[in-house]
Amino acid sequence: MSCVAIIVAAGRGTRAGGGLPKQYHQMAGEPILRHTLRLFANMPGITAILPVIHLNDADLFAQAAIGLEKILTPVEGGATRQESVHAGLKVLAGHAPELVLVHDAARPFATPALLARAIKAAGEHGAAIPVLSVTDTIKQVDAEGQVVATLQRDALRTVQTPQSFRYNLLHSAHEAAAQAGIRNLTDDAAVMEWAGQPVFTFEGEAANMKLTSVEDMEKARMAAPVAQQKSTPSWASLGDVRTGTGFDVHAFAPGDHVILGGVTITHSAGLSGHSDADVGLHALTDALLGALCDGDIGSHFPPSDPQWKGTSSDRFLRHAVDKVRSLGGRIAHLDLTLICEAPKIGPHREAMRASISAICDIPAARISVKATTSEKLGFTGRREGIAAMASATIRLPFSEGDA
Known part of the structure; x- marks a missing residue:
């Protein structure tokens, strides 16, 4: 099946510090975004990659993507993640792929095995997301910080990307949400849920962390393989x-x-x-x-x-x-x-x-x-x-x- 990966890279990522959006911070001698793009570019099951970026980052993106294959002309993102993904989906409408994966630019540690599971799950279910079981006890608290409930963790999961879908289902759900004025759903699974579409799960990866804070960036630099800490020889x-x-x-x-x-x-x-x-x-x-x-x-x-x-x-x-x-x-x-x-x-x-x-x-x-x-x-x-x-x-x- 034809499968396009939408890489969401329009965010400002200010909590990561450093004066740059987090996806352009350096890790192992390269921008984090380049690590993410390379993963999808090297995956045979991915037909093309559609980056969604902030237009102020056009030069930064061009440097991060230089020499990589399968990358389409970047699309300008919106004010929210939901609007950015919708912008990407609209661009693909003229030559709609059968499947689409949506992935956070600041998740550079996903593996080809995870991508393979995502592609398979999209084909089988139409909408699927990678998840991990919750191992910590989860408390619900009120505005004053007082515990009001202990949630049963057996039925809880943390959610990752790439989230995977049949293109026509996700595009239709985003179109309906936009027409209804719904613009702040935090992931594409939530858009599908809002539209009444069933969403299935598949196994995620513990190492597939999303980089958000300064502490995350330090962990990422430590987690990068030692062999990659040196610049790749030309x-x-x-x-x-x-x-x-x-x-x-x-x-x-x-x-x-x-x-x-x-x-x-x-x-x-x-x-x-x-x-x-x-x-x-x-x-x-x-x-x-x-x-x-x-x-x-x-x-x-x-x-x-x-x-x-x-x-x-x-x-x-x-x-x-x-x-x-x-x-x-x-x-x-x-x-x-x-x-x-x-x-x-x-x-x-x-x-x-x-x-x-x-x-x-x-x-x-x-x-x-x-x-x-x-x-x-x-x-x-x-x-x-x-x-x-x-x-x-x-x-x-x-x-x-x-x-």
């Missing part, structure tokens, strides 16, 4: 361009699914291996290690070692990614080819790209996933197993010993 400074290749094979075994490229696929058989036998991630791991001239997957994770039995292969690939970064390098491109008669790879290609993008923390636009058969020749042609070939291009800084 491509121009990484003159050592290297390419590595990887190849892996796993035989079919009794089972009802295979894991390929980090994606579980229902199948008439499983794959045999000491780990989860993800032949695609194994080949990519070897390609990165090859580009580093640092052995192969077996030398880092020996199959004779029982600690790796049944291990998810994203751990292997992440290890190789971390080794690239520990040398001050960047991954420029990954190319994976899966060779099998079955299962069909095409329906799962974008999910694999999203999975690999999340593991490697690089844009999906730099990841290729392809599939082919061996024309019924050899062990793959006889449906005895699956093979994978991969290549990786990385860029490293020149060392002192390089000519």
Whole structure:
């Protein structure tokens, strides 16, 4: 389904201090808004991104978004959050997407997994929001601060974004609310509730905090990965361009699914291996290690070692990614080819790209996933197993010993 993300970034965010709207504060060397935009830009399930901004921030936004893909021309926000989202929805009306996600600009710690749940929930329910259970006791107090009631927390939830909807339902609800003079509902779920539309929930993420106060900003800077605290090296400074290749094979075994490229696929058989036998991630791991001239997957994770039995292969690939970064390098491109008669790879290609993008923390636009058969020749042609070939291009800084 086509799915557009509306990023609400028109607020002034004065409680965060610093003289700038909070979404433009720096975190790990970049504006907070850029972290948020990159998350959605790298998600294959997102068709486009529509930012809603304050016109006074046009230059700040342009700097935050430079080089990112899928971003539409920003829309001017309104006086309230509800009016800002409505402005975005009206712009989309001419080429209405099937689904729309609405996300706070100052929530930079959402993950691709959360976005995937949001997209799925919108398609299934029409309106859905990420929530967390309440663990603290909640008291209701009066104007003088006296407790008047203790609320039953079992039925209470805290609400996050991205909130997800079928576009036509959310647009209609916002139009009706605007015509009725309702302008201060605090989230899009409230707009849907006002319009009489049912709203469902899905699992949120504890780390998906909204940055509001000075204290929040300090927590965010502490929470940002240490590797991101340094400015990302520019491509121009990484003159050592290297390419590595990887190849892996796993035989079919009794089972009802295979894991390929980090994606579980229902199948008439499983794959045999000491780990989860993800032949695609194994080949990519070897390609990165090859580009580093640092052995192969077996030398880092020996199959004779029982600690790796049944291990998810994203751990292997992440290890190789971390080794690239520990040398001050960047991954420029990954190319994976899966060779099998079955299962069909095409329906799962974008999910694999999203999975690999999340593991490697690089844009999906730099990841290729392809599939082919061996024309019924050899062990793959006889449906005895699956093979994978991969290549990786990385860029490293020149060392002192390089000519």
